[in-house]
Amino acid sequence: MDEDADPEQPTDPLISEALSEAVPEAAPGRLRKRGGRAGNTRRGGPAIRQTLWTDVINTDHPTEPLPPEGVEAIHDGAMRVLEEIGIEFLNAEALEILRDAGCTIDGENVRMGRDFVMEMLGRAPSEFTLTPRNPDRTITIGGRHMVFGNISSPPNCSDIERGRRSGNREDYRNFLKLTQYFNCIHFAGGYPVEPIDIHPSVRHLDCLYDKLTLTDKAAHAYSLGPERVEDVMEMVRIAGGLSQEAFEATPRMYTNINSTSPLKHDWPMLDGAMRLARRGQPTIVTPFTLAGAMAPVTMVGAVTQSIAEALAAIALLQCIRPGVGVGIGTFTSNVDMKTGAPAFGTPDYVRATQITGQMARFYGLPLRSSNACAANTPDNQATWESMMSMWAAVTSGTNMVYHAAGWLEGGLCASFEKFIMDCEVLQQFIAYFRPLTTGPEDIAVDAIREVGPGGHFFGIQHTQDRYETAFYSPFLSDWSNYENWEDRGAVTTVQRANRLCKQILGEYEKPPMDEAIREELADFVARRKQEGGAPTDF
């Protein structure tokens, strides 16, 4: 080796040799003990050893780009929007409720005073739970809790072998299997891909049947018409083996509604959220405020408008059911001003997310953001945009990360390989939040003394006692040196993700469900299909 070589170079051959002498039991598998998961194990070993299901607590102090005066300025701006400009509620029932509550109604325009808004926000819980049919999968939304959900709602999906295609039920079910398999996915959001081979009138019935039988995690209802919302609530109730009273006693599911920015809430979204609220089920309100398009070109202006739109709907829901779970969703980002294309995971997006986090804490509400990117293929751009979005989530204090795994193309495509890669990254964030301790055994002066200058730490008891769980072990990253990586075929990350995805789908196992409940669910679907499902105009 050339004497000018950098002393920072890794010395893996040396380390490796020392390790094999010192740690003979250092075989693959044993070292990954902190992964492992009951229920997914088969003869021959599982495809991966994954992180256990765990409550993720974001212990970091959130990043606060704005000083308190900045937060006050956005608050005041949002209140002025609500007081002076107003929000359109395209729903007669909502208008009636808000009129009764003392808001100023002019046609569909609703103006509400800040005192009223703040009073309504005072009713909202700062955190709430979602209890799915498997109570072991109960999650907490709010506080310092952080939960991750699968990608939702793209019309297309892709993998590197079969390419990009419209969604169908098989792909839909496969994404649900991944959603169930990975412990780092805490809730089953919207449809991970639209199964367009099922007619829209009955799609929600088949989709929810699949979701409730293939997964046991907290589920979501689209607020796209009363029949769909009511059907989904009924199916969640049946799947949980619950009476109507038990269903309504605590949150079992949730919906997400988007305003039609600027300043408008559409009928079906409001209708769905109100139906859920009446039965004690939570709503996340997520304005889709692209700065420069549907919102001011200034990021703080876009956040101001977004907050006004979100609070308007939240105030309505707190009128209907004081104390019902609600959350602020942020989808504020910028567009490419050349083309109007939305961009995600940009520096401006990160700041908007962090600022929305400041506002959510100001109002004492949970925050939802997304693991979003604009890239058209699961390449480097997809990863850096997603990493920016994930760090935006972490540094903003986001409680609920939508689209945490699988998203491409600004949400138009679900990628199987990206789903696997995102889960690798989600596991890393879970590991990042493991508690740190600084007792004498952690500081390890005695271990340093024992090894002394020029020695190595492989063989000592301090290492032996801890090496199995000391570090995060990835399932997808390849840390071997170049020569070994090349000898094994120079397999890239996305190719490894493709292989693992197939293995995982092969070993997926359905979560248990009482056969009587499954039959009741199937009967409900059959009956509602006979009745025609939800009305459509085609």
Next chain:
Amino acid sequence: MDEDADPEQPTDPLISEALSEAVPEAAPGRLRKRGGRAGNTRRGGPAIRQTLWTDVINTDHPTEPLPPEGVEAIHDGAMRVLEEIGIEFLNAEALEILRDAGCTIDGENVRMGRDFVMEMLGRAPSEFTLTPRNPDRTITIGGRHMVFGNISSPPNCSDIERGRRSGNREDYRNFLKLTQYFNCIHFAGGYPVEPIDIHPSVRHLDCLYDKLTLTDKAAHAYSLGPERVEDVMEMVRIAGGLSQEAFEATPRMYTNINSTSPLKHDWPMLDGAMRLARRGQPTIVTPFTLAGAMAPVTMVGAVTQSIAEALAAIALLQCIRPGVGVGIGTFTSNVDMKTGAPAFGTPDYVRATQITGQMARFYGLPLRSSNACAANTPDNQATWESMMSMWAAVTSGTNMVYHAAGWLEGGLCASFEKFIMDCEVLQQFIAYFRPLTTGPEDIAVDAIREVGPGGHFFGIQHTQDRYETAFYSPFLSDWSNYENWEDRGAVTTVQRANRLCKQILGEYEKPPMDEAIREELADFVARRKQEGGAPTDF
């Protein structure tokens, strides 16, 4: 469009249409005005519009994983290592200086009391400048300043067309051209690839001649023998057109030294750092403490050892030249306990970096970290590991990011495409740190009022006045929709990076240098070559 479609879907065709009506002057180029750079412009337009050279101020409060007691515990542990165990200084001169300063010397082992260490640290500046031959490229190390340098010291380089190969002078020069071209690269670190076609005895002469003529940014000297260090200092002095006194009056260059962990400082590293210190030039001390190998398996133990090693050398340098610029470098990461392979950009690495940041602030010293990854090819893993490393740098309050562009394989390979991709990401971090304001025009209630419910913001004056500079414009990300991206050949990010790299190298222009100075530099190189350069044993 199917009525179940997600309301969060991007509406780019609509936005695009509205935009072309409202913003007729929205042509490519014009919108990227915040990029642009004098000196790299040619007929036909430059390859990219890039971010201007700027002082990057990290305004975020750093992430502090440890409470004050944890910081105290690491401090106490490091002091106990220095007091009770000692550090080996394999350098007689250093031993003599430390003996005179009152340290306890036993052979090569040096024990130093915490009072002495803290007194020496009290002499060190919390920030200092580096002034290269072009004073417009002066950078500040410390405080809230953040600067980025090129990858340093890999023996190999790669691009997707020619594959992986040993470094040579042409590749070395090409990486220097990229280092000079990009405004987001603030300093020219070590050799971006080792040009192994130049004999080691004279390599530093050719390398520094290239570096000082092809770039005008702050340069680095390897501490690998007295002749090399003295030659580099002399060449930096000549390139700056400086007298010996002027050279020594302020930092003009720097070195980085690594301890041989555990607990040892080797002769050439100490020799180089001491030579620089005597002439007022700064040193970054970067222990290479891989937890579980050369340091305790606990990350806080590895940080403790790293701090002890760094402070030992810093104390020595402050003995020699009170007030000379010094910094703590962190290279603490974990190994794969199966193979001993070093891992970078892991969750454990992020925490170690943040904790080292807490310690650096505790001691009032600048912090250096790296944009590191373990991946063998510029794929998704490389990007997520690098993004973890970059966010570690941001959240730790790192002042100096080594290897900020181009690093692969744990530092064994410099990738041309990764260099370009990393610069895209570095620009995004620079944009992330742009100041935010929340005046009435930012909050934009009047703009929201003007547009009203259901309108769009493209055409209004508030948007027109700001759209050119409102958002960060990437040079490498592709935000077009899938169909347009596919029509243009479905070019992946790494392919785009490859194309851009060639364009950039084609339009690179040398920074100006006085011809007399260039000749003096060339004469120096010729003379020193005639004298045999630096001694080698081959």
